[in-house]
Amino acid sequence: MRMMRLFFLLLLPLTSLVAASKEITYSLYIYLNGVELGVYKIPYNLGGALNLDSSGFRDAVYPYLNDVGIGEMNEFLYGQNSTFASSEEDNYSTPLSSDVGEIVVDYDDGAKALYVWMPDAYLNAKFxxxxxxxYTVPLIEHGKTSGYLNVTxxxxxxxxxxxxxxxxKNQDFANLDLSLNVKDFVFQGFLYAASTNPGIINRGNLILTKDFEEMKARLAIGDQGSYSFGLQNSIPLLGVSLCRGMNVFVNPTISSASRSEFFLNAPMKVEVxxxxxxxxxxxxxxxxHLLQNFPIIQGLNNVKLRITNPIGLVQTISLNSFYEPNLLPQYETEYFVTAGFPNYSQQGFNYDYQFYKPTLMASLRYxxxxxxxLGTYLQGNSTGAFFGGQAVYEYSAVRALFDFGFxxxxxxxxxxxxxxxxxxxLLSTAPKLSFDYEFSIEAQEKYFSYLQAPVLPNPLYLSFAARLAKKLPWDIKSxxxxxxxxxxxxxxxYVAQFKLEKTFMSSFLARFLLVFKGKDLRPMGVTSWKNDYFFTFGIxxxxxDSGFKVSTDYNQDLDAFNANAVYSAPVRGDTKIDANIGGSFLQKxxxxxxxxxxxxxxxxAGVSQYLANGPITFNLPDFPTTRNSSLAxxxxxxxxxxxxADGFVAISRPIEDSFALVLSKKNERMRYIRAYKENFKDRYNESxxxxxxxxxxxxxxxxxDINVDIYKKGSWTVDVSEHMKVRPTYRSGTLIEPRTIVLKASSKPLRKIFNRED
Structure with missing residues (x-):
């Protein structure tokens, strides 16, 4: 390990000597609410991510936004801390949370396409x-009865x-995930079994939802989480909720119980x-899993937890801001009211309904x-009552957030x-600064606590935190x-950290993070500081445009080194293979x-090998660093x-949200067809x-947009191509039968389109 440290220390100064060079970029097709805007260059960021806070993204999207839309998009990018999603999150992965009324961005790595959706109220006349x-094409309605059953x-x-x-030594895991949509009443169920120690069977979340899209509201009955903001937390409940305009999607595997806690339904690999x-x-x-004493500066670090469950599905929780100062557009209202019974205990993860603790959680923002x-919240059950509020105000170059709670x-x-x-x-009227800044101060009384949490004396009474970010000469981000x-x-x-990031030779991205931390041990009541530092470094x-990437990371604090090479290649249509090979060194x-x-x-299907710390939670003391034996x-x-969907059945890879079934007309079911989104002909799905x-x-x-190619019988020649649009509702399936489409009165005739070969 000493040689490794020396190697990285020698590499660091070399990066600063390299002349400024262009950023690593991806050329992406960008779509806004289904309309193609063109091809733009989006920079590659750390961890294989996309930097949407870039000139390429702004040049593509911002000309079509009104003043409110610009402010909302700025907030979205700021909340993502300029980073959207890793390139491993293909178009079939799903974010942890989804909001039916706000900004959604989806990256299809295989097609190199970026999809942006936002309310029409944020778009201008130019859009x-x-x-x-x-050209107007038919809009196909989703099926009256549809759904899917994932088996993993x-x-x-x-x-x-x-x-x-x-x-x-050996553990087996099985999962059934059901989603059934009947006239937009959606039932979701989850069953999980594992041969852990002890063995477990967990039926998971059962929930029935009904959306009222025009009102941007959702009614839900069953196992669910709850929205939280400010100084409140949230706990999983069995109950009824009514919400409007908030993140209300409930994931059957992972739930973010609050901004300082998350809940896993199964043992999982978690990368921080x-x-x-x-x-x-x-x-x-x-x-x-609590996030107390998390080894970062809460609220100011961009933190993502990439969670891989035992059946290989990957999802991400973003903890980049524990207190996001979000503004609502004028006259916009958000609310969340839920009543029910807590459905888990601190002792285990199998649901333990606490019917003796009827609970109410409510919040409102306007x-x-x-x-x-302004916003306010109220929570309570037999363990106590919790209430507070929030104010967010922006003037010129300053956005102020004030949270208070009791x-x-x-x-x-x-x-x-x-x-x-x-x-x-962040509003369109704010002056453009050449740097980012954040400052916060927190004060709390000794026994301030949260709903359903143990009441323990908090050792801290006052905390200060600040962050300053700026691009230095030679395009060094700091x-x-x-x-x-x-x-x-x-x-x-105290904790202090310094970060540098530099792109050079148009293909290399180096980063360096130096962290200092200290604690006053006060033996015998006398001030005595224990100071420590560590660094992380990687290239x-x-x-x-190769589909290939090599990444390295070294963490001195954990004596951990990771190096791997990744390659992704299409096989046939929407089928691909991802390969990764490397090595890890972790403590012993x-x-x-x-x-x-x-x-x-x-x-x-897949197979993987990784090295990890043993079972721990984030609730760890900062000093000394807990070092667990490594697990291979x-x-x-x-x-x-x-x-x-509507009486037709097909086998698919696991589905996370909505889907479409495409088949030939009634008398020609054996005709070979290909269907693909937009004009990405090489990303087809076939019958x-x-x-x-x-x-x-x-x-x-x-x-x-969905395009369909219908082939001649016994031939690889396309007989006819058709173009239509679909707009599924929540977790719904759409049945498409080409050449039997009835055009609406406002629709123009279909046209033969020329498909791009990507």
Missing amino acids: FDKKSQE YGHKIFHRFYRELNIP FVDGILYQTMELPAGP GFYNNFT SAPKDREISSKMRLALSKG SVTASYNLDRQSRDT DYVPK GASGTGYLNYTGQRFS VTQFNAGTALAF FYAMPAVVPSLKSYKET
Whole structure:
């Protein structure tokens, strides 16, 4: 490890000597509400991500936004901390949360296409002029009865230290995920079984939802999470909720219970990325995981948790901002009211309905002006009552957030907490600054607590945090972040970090993160600081338009080094293979790592090897750093789905949201057909004898163009091509039968289109 440290230290100064060069970019087709805007260059960012806060994205999208839309998009990019999604999140992956009324961005890595959807109220006349120039094609309604059943299986083998951690050497996992849409009443169910120690069967979330799209409202009955903002938290409930305009999507595997907690239904691999740098890989047990004492500066770091469940599905929780200062457009209202019973306990992850604790959680936010929003919340059950509010105001280059909250737990006095945060202005009227800044101050009383959480004395009473980011000469991106926490027993702590990021030779991206931390141990009541530091460092090599990437990361604090090469290649149509090979060194362990994943049209399968810390939670003391024995894990997984719509059934790879079934007309079911989104002809999904083609990657409430090629019998020659649009509702399936389409009165005749060969 000493040689490795020396190697990285020698490499660091070399990067600063390299002359400025162009950023690593991807040439992407960009679509706004289904309208193609053209091809634009979007920079590659850390961790294989896209930097949407770039001139390419702004040149493509911003000309079509009105003043409110510009402010909303600025907020979206700021909340994402300039980073959207990793290139591993293909068009068939689904974000953790989805909002039917706000901005949604989806990246299709295979087609190199970026889809942006936002409310029409945020778009200007120029966009609608551009949209009117498109040919009108039929809009196909979704099926009255549709749904899917995902069936997946996984197997894990632990090679080292599993006995000390009381983990079986071999573990099997199986999952059934059902979604049924009947006239837009959607039922979702989840069943999970595992041969862990002890073995478990968990029926997971059961929930019935009904959306009222024109009102941007949703009614839900069953197992669900709850929206939270400000100083409130949220717990999973069995109950009834009514909400409007908020993130209400409930994922059957992962739920973000609050901004300081998340909940896993199964043991999972969790990779922690801090400011785009891989910080740690962990094997976490099922259950709630607190983010107290998280080794970052809360609210100011861009933190993403990439979670891989035992059956290979990957999803991401973004924790980049624990207090996002979001404004609502003028006269816009958001609310969330839910009543029910807590459905988990701190002792385990199998649901334990606490019917003796009826619970109410309610919140309301209202935009008085485009630059002023007020909100309030109320929560309570037999453990106590919790209430508070939030104000967000922007003037010129400053956006101010003020949070306040009160907790009144049972048998405890009322306690309070306050937070004031300042950051740069984001509205279209805000001056353009050459730097980003954030500052926050928090104060809390000793026994301030949260709903359903234990009431424990909090050692901190006052905290300060600040961040400054700016691009230096030679296109070096830099940021300085620091926090200082005042302890009730004078055992203060601080954290300070310095980050550099540089692109050179048009294919290399280097990053360096230096962290200082300290704590006043105060032996015998005398000030005595224990100071420590560590650094992380890495280089990505990304040859342009090659589908290939090499990345390295070194974390001195964990004695961890990771290096891997990734290659993604299309096989046939919408089928692809992803390969990764590398190695990891973690404290006492070392292991070859990598994966080989097959993502087909009818099923997916893969095998992976990784090195991780043992079962721990984030609720760890900052000093000393807890060092767990490393686990070498081999994982196998496979999955398929049964999709059905209006009486027709097909096999598909696992589906996460909405889909379409495409089949030939009644008397020609054996005709071979290909269906593909937009004009990406090489990304087709095909029929199999009489089985329909399945387009498995549609987004709820998002209009998408579908093209269909119908081939001559016994020939590879296209007989006819047809073009239509679909707009599925929440988790719905759409049945498409070409050449039997009835045009609406307002529709223009279909036209023969020329498909691009991508």
